[in-house]
Amino acid sequence: MSARHTARPADHDGPQPAPSADATTETAELATAEPATDATPEETVAAVARGRHRLVPARRPAMYLAAAAVGAVLVNVLLGTGPAAEAESADPAAQQAVSVADQLGITAPADATAAATELSGHLQELAASRAQREDSEAAAAQTQAAADQAAAEAQAAAEAQAAAEAAAAAQAQAAAAAEAAAENATTQDFHDYALAQLGGDEREFSCLENLWGRESGWNPTAQNPTSTAYGIPQFLDSTWAGTGIAKTSNGFRQIDAGLIYLDERYGSPCGGWAHSEATGWY
Structure with missing residues (x-):
């Protein structure tokens, strides 16, 4: 039997031929390669038998x-x-709350939520204090405004009273001057004043001159011995009251009262003169 036709059994204990370089590399790769995660045992055995045609391990x-x-x-x-x-x-937000608490001098607890809660309470107290202060300031402003208004009204009243007193004083002074002038007035002064009050009407003044010439002779102090008739127009006390002018010795004021009476009772001095001519009185 020739040597090339002789075969050694696989389980023979004799020396084995050295594996080739490719076989060694392939065996190392199979030994270090991670078996396919999703392959069955049979597929794994087949892959090892095929050598380089092994399954690529899946990635998890x-x-x-x-x-x-x-x-x-x-x-x-x-x-x-x-x-x-x-x-x-x-x-x-919790970090900011703790930072604000540190700035306000508040000891922040370890729990950030508790720190935020405590800070919120302090902020509410500050807001309430500010609102109370604003209410107090508003009330004070209203009180001050009321006081200013009262002071302004009092000042206005004082000024009005002062003006009234000044006007009264001026009237009193004018009356005193008129009294002094009336005491020194002549019959011609009374005639001129009466004509001026009649607007320069010579006819009406002529009737008036005749009427009061007969009653008093234009004497402002003439007194009827049997009655209260007094002055240039010879008015009774009751007649004086009806003219709105108090009984006076001022001849000029007596002329004013007499003209008022004649206008209201007879329409004019000539009407009063006609009645006096018919009855002897007016």
Whole structure:
């Protein structure tokens, strides 16, 4: 039997031929390769038997997520951040509340929510105090306005009273001057005054001159001995009251009262003269 037709059994204990380089590489790759996650045992055995035609291991998403999580933790550690920093950045409102509390001198508790609650209470107290202060200021302003108005009204009343007193004093002074002038007046002065009051009507003045010439002779102090008739027009006390002019010795004021009476009773001095001519009185 020739040597090339001789075969050694597989389980023979003799020396085995050295595997080729390709076979060694292929065996190393199979040994280090990760078996396919989704392959069955039979597929795995077949893949190993085929050598280079092994199944490509499948990638699990969970493995990527786990790796990402581990990387994030390492980054946080290297940057000096952690769960506490994340919590602080996730709640900026709580950080601001604690900062404001520190500025106001308020001891903030460890719980940021409690600090915000305490700060909110203090802010409400400040708002209430401010509202109360504003109400007090408004009430004070109203009181001051009322006082200013009362003072202005009192000043106006005082000024009005002073003006009235000044006017009364001026009238009194004028009356005194008129009395002094009346005491020194002559019959011609009374005639001129009466003519001026009649608007210069010579006819009416002629009737008036005749009427009062017969009654009193134009004497402002003439007194009827049997009655209360007095003055130039010889008015009774009751007649004086009807003219609105008080009984006086001032001849000029007597002329004013007499003209009022004649106008109201007879329409004019000539009407009074005609009645006096018919009856002897007017």
